[in-house]
Amino acid sequence: MTDVETAAAILRSGGLVAFPTETVYGLGADATNDRAVARIYEAKGRPQFNPLIAHVCDVEEAFALAEFPAAALTLAARFWPGPLTLVLKRKADCPVSLLASAGLESLALRVPQHPVALELIRAVGRPVVAPSANPSGRISPTTVQHVRDGLGGKVDFVIDGGPSVVGVESTVVSLLDEPRLLRAGGLAREAIEAALGVKLADADGGPMHSPGQLESHYAPHAKMRLNAKEWNAGEARLGFGAHDAPLNLSCSSDVVEAAANLFAMLHQLDAQGADVIAVAPIPMMGLGEAINDRLKRAAAPRP
Ligand code: TXA
Ligand code: MG
Secondary structure: OOHHHHHHHHHHOOOOEEEOOOOOOEEEEEOOOHHHHHHHHHHHOOOOOOOOEEEOOOHHHHHOOEOOOHHHHHHHHHHOOOOEEEEEEEOOOOOOOOOOOOOOOEEEEEOOOOHHHHHHHHHHOOOEEOOEOOOOOEOOOOOHHHHHHHHHHHOOEEOOOOOOOOOOOOEEEEOOOOOEEEEOOOOOHHHHHHHHOOOOEEHHHOOOOOOOOOOOOOEOOOEEEOOOOOOOOOOEEEEEOOEOOOOEOOOOOOHHHHHHHHHHHHHHHHHOOOOEEEEOOOOOOOOHHHHHHHHHHHHOOOO
């Protein structure tokens, strides 16, 4: 049996499989199996109110699960497969576990771009829910080593698909009312706004908050010092562009390259055991919005 066949059999029988996507590694379960979904929350130590993304292998499968208003059709046609998650109204007969929606009438859907992820979902023949494959609140995994370090024995099987090329999670857009950015991520806001021809509303500007946007998240063990324009003695350093350091997110100030490096470099610096990780300023353009969002959460006071 191939790894994908093994993984698909485990998922179909209610197990947990960590698998590669283009954004970060996911901790997958059969979306239609309540017990399997519950095991995800348990393995991650995740607060129950945080709903999960259902991953499907194509747009047709997505149509069977949720209502697609015109704006959703536009975004799905333009950006799937890819690092975009759409929050939509569940169809009445949607077979995805209500636990995955955490009691909401909506469902988050995404068609990932990684060939292994697509092959796996196709082999399972059902939607696969998958949060990032890290303990809740910790840095997201972009390699199998990160997954093994963080979740170890709590996963039944891990598929190695190489380092994640995007490196930050998908952008989450709600289409329950006006198009709203719930989480900045691997697809830049500007690209979505250009496709829709409207500006995206902000998550905190309206009643529809993203339940998963905990203040402290993505946290390394070290404290974080952001917008560091100079380096202090004893700090682990994360450079960007001309603010150089032994680890530099992107020497050429490319935010796409920086996103791909972000979590792996934070893992690496954290492993050095310093008390503080200082991070150079990152511009708020394109994927810079997602990078700054993750850094802000990593720096927030811990619960
Ligand atoms: O790139 C990604 O999105 C990765 C890979 C594995 O696909 N997955 C991921 O999942 O980041 P997770 O569970 O770590 O983040 C899902 C985000 C959370 O912020 C959650 O609150 C939001 O999506 N979300 C999920 N369902 C939702 C819903 N029904 N309404 C609003 N927000 C929802
Ligand atoms: Mg996560």
